[in-house]
Amino acid sequence: MLEIVTAHEPAVRLGAFIGVAVLVGLWQTLAPRRPARSSVLWRWSNNFAITLLNTLMLRLLFPLLAVGLAAIAAERGWGLLNIIDIPFPLALLVALIVQDLVIYAQHVMFHHVGLFWRFHKMHHADIDFDLSTGVRFHPVEIALSMLIKLAVVLLLGPPVVAVILFEVILSSLALFNHANAGLPPRLDRIIRKIIVTPDMHRVHHSVIRAEHDSNFGFNLACWDYLFRTYRAAPEAGHEGMTIGLDAYQENRRQSLLWMLLLPFRRG
Template sequence: MLDFISDHEPAIRLSFFLGTIFAVGLWEILAPKRRKSVSTLWRWTNNFAVTFINTFLLRILFPLLAVGVAAIAADNGWGLLNLVEMPIALSIIIGVVALDFVIYWQHVVSHRVPFLWRFHKMHHADVDYDLSTGARFHPVEIVLSMLLKLGAVLALGPSVVAVIIFEIALSSITMFNHANAGLPSAIDAVIRRFIVTPDMHRVHHSVIRSEHDSNFGFNLPWWDYLFGTYTAAPSKGHSGMTIGLNEYQADRKQSMFWMLALPFRRG
């Protein structure tokens, strides 16, 4: 099974990506949480166009992505997890959780360092909130994130399978928790103990600064609980809250070119 996952990594990742878009997109159609203010077709076209650019750019700049680096680290015994004997299942769990911990802190820092915020704010400038928001990141941020991820893989030494599982989870759960949908409150209360839910992460996209500087987790919610960055719900409720950033509320029809130029605008 583990060999199958390693040998078919691109096909598995693509299947999960497309399957998540279909499943979450259907959920949004059947049970939308909020009324949209911009055409879904327009937003999806531009948000996913940026995703295509990011994927193309990574393939050009990085001959070896995180999975390839994990394989090299394993062959050479690099990284903490390659120095310790442990059951494969435990190694995979530790690897996935450790990488998620790194991404949590990357997200926190991207809000607190002005240079990084200039690029990350493209993700927050979306005036609506749906699964395409979870795929909307500036190419510069994606490149910096990949450099951090490669460094983390070399330092930690997670297995190839752990990296594949983490990458799939990061892509799929990020689209899930950006869904314009919600779970029944009783179910949400249970699930958000283990996975970041749409109602939990939507708080992070509030125009209110104290709210968008909370709930940084993409996959696991535990880091927000541990480090005091958790906010249970938006102060104005999920229907009454304003999504995005105050300074870009007038820019409703955000094109791909507008998004790419955003970090370089004054202000």
């Protein structure tokens, strides 16, 4: 099974992305948590266009992505997990957990370091919250994130399959926890003890600064509990909260060009 995942990495990642996007799209269409404030067609066209642009950019700027570097690291014995002798299942588990912790730490950094926030705020400027928000990231942020991932691969030496599985998990849960939908309250309280749910992550997209500087996790919920960045719910409730950033509430037609130029605007 793991050999199949490794041998067909692009197809596995694309298939998982499309499959999860369809399921989450159906879920939020049949049971939306909040009414849309802007045109869904317009937002999806531009938000998914930025995803396509990011994919092409990564292939051009980083011909050696994290998966390829992990394969080279394994061949040459680079990285901690390629130096120490531990069982493969344990190495796989450690690699998945460490990669997730790094993504959490990166997310916190992108909020609190001004230069990085200029690019990350494009993700938060969306005035609605649905699965397309989960793929809306500025190309510069995606490039910086890839550099961090490459550094982690070099230092940690994760198994190739761990890098592939983590990318599949990351993209799938980003779609899930940005869904304009909600789990039954009792089920949500149970699941959010393990992974980030839509109601848990939606707080992070509140217009209130103290709320959008909380709930940084994308996959495992434990980091927010451990580092005390967890907030249970928005002050105004999920139906009453305002999504986005104060400065961009009136920009309802956020085009692809508008998003790309946002970090370079004043304010």
